[in-house]
Amino acid sequence: MRTVLVTGANGQLGSRLTENPGQSDLRIVGFDRDELDITAPQSIADALITHRPDVVINAAAYTAVDRAEEEPEPAHAINALGPQLLAEACAEHGIDLIHISTDYVFDGMQNRPYVPSDGPNPKGVYADSKRAGELALAATPGCRWWVVRVAWLCDTRGQNFMQTMLRLGQSGKALRVVNDQHGVPTFARPFAEALLKLAAHPELVPAGIWHYGPEGPTTWYGFAQAIFDGHGIDVELSPCTTADYPTPAERPAYSYLDGKAFAEALQLPYVHWKEALRHEIERG
Numbered sequence: 540m541r542t543v544l545v546t547g548a549n550g551q552l553g554s555r556l557t558e559n560p561g562q563s564d565l566r567i568v569g570f571d572r573d574e575l576d577i578t579a580p581q582s583i584a585d586a587l588i589t590h591r592p593d594v595v596i597n598a599a600a601y602t603a604v605d606r607a608e609e610e611p612e613p614a615h616a617i618n619a620l621g622p623q624l625l626a627e628a629c630a631e632h633g634i635d636l637i638h639i640s641t642d643y644v645f646d647g648m649q650n651r652p653y654v655p656s657d658g659p660n661p662k663g664v665y666a667d668s669k670r671a672g673e674l675a676l677a678a679t680p681g682c683r684w685w686v687v688r689v690a691w692l693c694d695t696r697g698q699n700f701m702q703t704m705l706r707l708g709q710s711g712k713a714l715r716v717v718n719d720q721h722g723v724p725t726f727a728r729p730f731a732e733a734l735l736k737l738a739a740h741p742e743l744v745p746a747g748i749w750h751y752g753p754e755g756p757t758t759w760y761g762f763a764q765a766i767f768d769g770h771g772i773d774v775e776l777s778p779c780t781t782a783d784y785p786t787p788a789e790r791p792a793y794s795y796l797d798g799k800a801f802a803e804a805l806q807l808p809y810v811h812w813k814e815a816l817r818h819e820i821e822r823g
Contacts, residue, residue: 618671
C-alpha cells in the first residue's frame with residue numbers, strides 16, 4: 540500500500556483528493572497550510588519523517604490571479620519556493636512528487652490545443668510564479684516528479700465559476716459572460732481520481748510535464764449556457780468580450796490543454812466536457 544501525502548487538503552482539489560480516493564491500494568494523509576506550510580523547510584521535513592509517504596501531491600497554491608499583481612511575494616513563496624522546497628525534500632527521502640500547475644503558463648496566442656511540449660510564455664505575476672514552480676522541480680537533482688497542468692478547474696461545490704453562475708442564475712437577473720476566452724471546464728473530482736491513479740501506479744506515466752482535461756474547447760459563455768441547461772435554469776444570458784470586464788491580470792485568450800495523452804496513459808476515458816458536466820451534476 541502506497542502512502543500519499545496531500546498538501547492544500549482543504550482546497551477545491553485537495554478536498555477531493557482526501558475524501559474518496561477510489562484506490563484501495565492507497566493510504567492518504569492530507570494537510571492544510573495551518574498543518575503543513577510548504578514554504579517552511581522544517582514543516583515539510585516533520586511531515587515527511589512522521590508519515591513517510593511514497594508520493595506527495597502538491598495541491599497547495601496561491602490562486603488569487605488578480606491579487607497577485609499587488610502582492611507578488613506570497614504568490615511566489617507558495618507557487619515557486621514551496622514546490623522547490625518540496626522537490627528538495629522529496630529528493631532527499633526518495634519520495635515521488637506530483638505538482639499541479641496551470642494553463643496560465645501559456646500566453647494564449649495559439650489557436651490549437653496546447654500540448655506539454657509547447658513553449659510557455661507566462662503573462663503576469665501568478666503565471667510567472669506557477670512557471671517558476673515547474674522549473675524548480677525540473678532543476679532539482681534526484682527528484683522523480685510529474686507536473687500536471689489543468690485549466691478552468693471547477694466543482695459542484697465550493698467557490699468557482701460553476702457555483703457563481705448557479706448563484707447568479709437563481710437571482711433572476713440578466714447575465715453577460717465572456718465569450719472570447721477559449722478553454723475547457725475541468726472538474727475537480729475526476730481530476731483527483733486521475734491523480735490518485737497516477738500516485739498508485741506511477742509506472743503507467745513517464746515522469747515529466749502532462750496536461751489534464753476533457754475534450755473541448757468552449758468559452759465561458761458556452762460553459763455558462765451548459766450549466767444553466769443542465770440545471771434547468773432559465774436565464775437571460777448574453778455574450779460579452781474580455782475588454783468589457785478588464786482585470787488587473789491578463790487572461791489567456793486561448794488555453795485549451797490537450798489531455799488525451801495523459802488519459803490514455805492512465806487508461807482512463809477521454810470524454811467531452813459536456814459529458815463530464817452531466818456526470819458531475821448527476822453525482823451531486
